[in-house]
Amino acid sequence: MDAIVEPVQAKRSKWIVLVCVGIATFLSSLNSSLTSTILPTIERSLNTTTDQSEWLVLIYLLIMTVALIPIGRLSDHMGRRKLFLLGFVIFTGAAILCGFSDTFFSLLLGRALLALGGSILLSVGPAIITTTFSSEERGKALGFQALMTYIGLSLGPLIGGSIASLFGWQFTFFISVPFGAAGLILTLLVIKDGKDVNARAVDVHGMACFAVAMIAMTLLMNASSISSSHVMRPLLFAVMIAAFALFFHVEREAPFPMIPLRLFRIRNFGFGAAGAVFNYLCFYLVLFLIPYYFDVVLHSSAMRTGFIFSITPVIMTICSPIVGAMSDRFGSRVFSMTGMGFCVFSLILFGMMAKTSSAAAFALLILGLVCIGFGTGVFAAPNNSAIMGAAPKKDQGVASGVVATFRNIGMILGTTIGGSLFGYIQSRLSGGGFTEQETFLASFSVIMWIGAFFGAVGFLCAFHMEKKS
Known part of the structure; x- marks a missing residue:
């Protein structure tokens, strides 16, 4: 009897794992489309300019861009369960911070932390699916994850616009809190720790050069919103060129490059x-x-x-x-x-x-x-x-x-x-x-x-x- 029950329980467990990863994916895509929809409302409320409001989107995307690959590699060494838990904790805490924000800079900080938590969840989620499901079921599982992305994108404008009109824009961020708490509990209950014993070495130098180059590029393209100094643009341009040049050099020489050219x-x-x-x-x-x-x-x-x-x-x-x-x-x-x-x-x-x-x-x-x-x-x-x-x-x-x-x-x-x-x-x-x-x-x-x-x-x-x- 026990021999029959255990496989059934294992089968149920892996689909709960998929739900947990789906929640993580849904949260990230929901917050992306939700925030863009209510930017004009936030701009009026906090008395900011369009250039400043743009950074509420840019900070999220920039941190995601810089962090996705390094965190994916880091999970192979640290263990996916620990990082996934950390991702839910950071994301949920950041959503609460955004909801209570009454200044532009506190909201910007909250968005930055949301991006960090989202980077962890999006980087580790596919690896958890890959190690949980067999090759015969992996496509179906990844398809469900993609579906959760589009559901989050679809509901973001509707939920964000409705709640902002009825209760104020701050309440739109509180939507993530119960989902984040549910994901945290499910991770504790059903996701097992996993490390890749054959994990490749982390390309620290390449990652650092890429991060500096992307940050410099983003600041350069948005220099007018952060400083009126005439020195700022040439300085950022020089840093960007130098960082990208060093990145390409490092990647050509690295045994396990961040991005194989x-x-x-x-x-x-x-x-x-x-x-x-x-x-x-x-x-x-x-x-x-x-x-x-x-x-x-x-x-x-x-x-x-x-x-x-x-x-x-x-x-x-x-x-x-x-x-x-x-x-x-x-x-x-x-x-x-x-x-x-x-x-x-x-x-x-x-x-x-x-x-x-x-x-x-x-x-x-x-x-x-x-x-x-x-x-x-x-x-x-x-x-x-x-x-x-x-x-x-x-x-x-x-x-x-x-x-x-x-x-x-x-x-x-x-x-x-x-x-x-x-x-x-x-x-x-x-x-x-x-x-x-x-x-x-x-x-x-x-x-x-x-x-x-x-x-x-x-x-x-x-x-x-x-x-x-």
């Missing part, structure tokens, strides 16, 4: 990773800037903004698993090109909104939200499949980290273009006889056309991938 010689890997940067640049440009269009031009409440804006992630949720399965049969290239094509088309539609009547502009807005959701949903899964399929088996783990890192670089670039570059253009146009709304619309249109250009570059990257992958 040889992978980029593989056609689908190199062009696929570059395409991911431009795809997420387009998506995060829209994710950051469209809520301001709702606020400044349409004068929408946060609830209405969240409701309408949820169109995009819902379409992504529907499209991604269907197209992912179809790409196994027809190849990734055609879907990657189609996805990027729709992203470019959506940005063109957004760029046209400033030149049309209010009724036509609203129709273009809805169609654009549909197209960006469809384009990103069609692009993501086939492109990921092509990248991972091109990487050698021994490099699958690091390839996954590289893909996540390049996605985050695209997110940082999209947020920067939507924040700092938009603010710069708006400041140049202000005082020229335009009303505040006219200045906003003109700047908004220019940024969307710039985004469409970068989307076209992403389309060319997809075009140069192999037809079958």
Whole structure:
């Protein structure tokens, strides 16, 4: 009897592990889309500028980008259970800090800690799934994790907008607390500790150079929001160039590099990773800037903004698993090109909104939200499949980290273009006889056309991938 009960219990246990990892994934994606939706509300409440508000998104993405691969490697040495517990503790505590924040800097600190906790959860989660499930069930388990990502993205705008309108923006962060507590309890109960006895040495020098280079690059692109000194930009530029040069040198010499540069010689890997940067640049440009269009031009409440804006992630949720399965049969290239094509088309539609009547502009807005959701949903899964399929088996783990890192670089670039570059253009146009709304619309249109250009570059990257992958 005991011999029968034990396997059943083990089977139940692994699905509880999957739920625990799913909660971690859901929390990270929820907080990403939720915060972007309520940025205009936070800006008014804390009396900040758009350039400052941009850092509430950038700090999250920057820490994620710098920390994902190092934490993944660290978990192989320290043990995944300990780090996963730490991730839930940091994330939950950071959500409480954000909820009680009444100044910009305390909220910025909370967002930074959210990113650190989220980096741990996202880095360790796939490794826990891989060691818990057999190869026959691993695809199903990873598919569930991807579904939780899209559910979080879908619910973020709706939940964030609704709660901010009813109770205030601070309460939107408290949503994460019960989920974080549940994840912490499940981790204590069902996840076993695991280390990789054959784990490769950590590339400390490469990671340090990459971190300095990414921080310098992000600060350089947003220098106007942190200092008015004329010395700041040349200094940051010099640090960025030196750090990247040293990083490439270290990676060529390292026996176990953080990012194996040889992978980029593989056609689908190199062009696929570059395409991911431009795809997420387009998506995060829209994710950051469209809520301001709702606020400044349409004068929408946060609830209405969240409701309408949820169109995009819902379409992504529907499209991604269907197209992912179809790409196994027809190849990734055609879907990657189609996805990027729709992203470019959506940005063109957004760029046209400033030149049309209010009724036509609203129709273009809805169609654009549909197209960006469809384009990103069609692009993501086939492109990921092509990248991972091109990487050698021994490099699958690091390839996954590289893909996540390049996605985050695209997110940082999209947020920067939507924040700092938009603010710069708006400041140049202000005082020229335009009303505040006219200045906003003109700047908004220019940024969307710039985004469409970068989307076209992403389309060319997809075009140069192999037809079958």
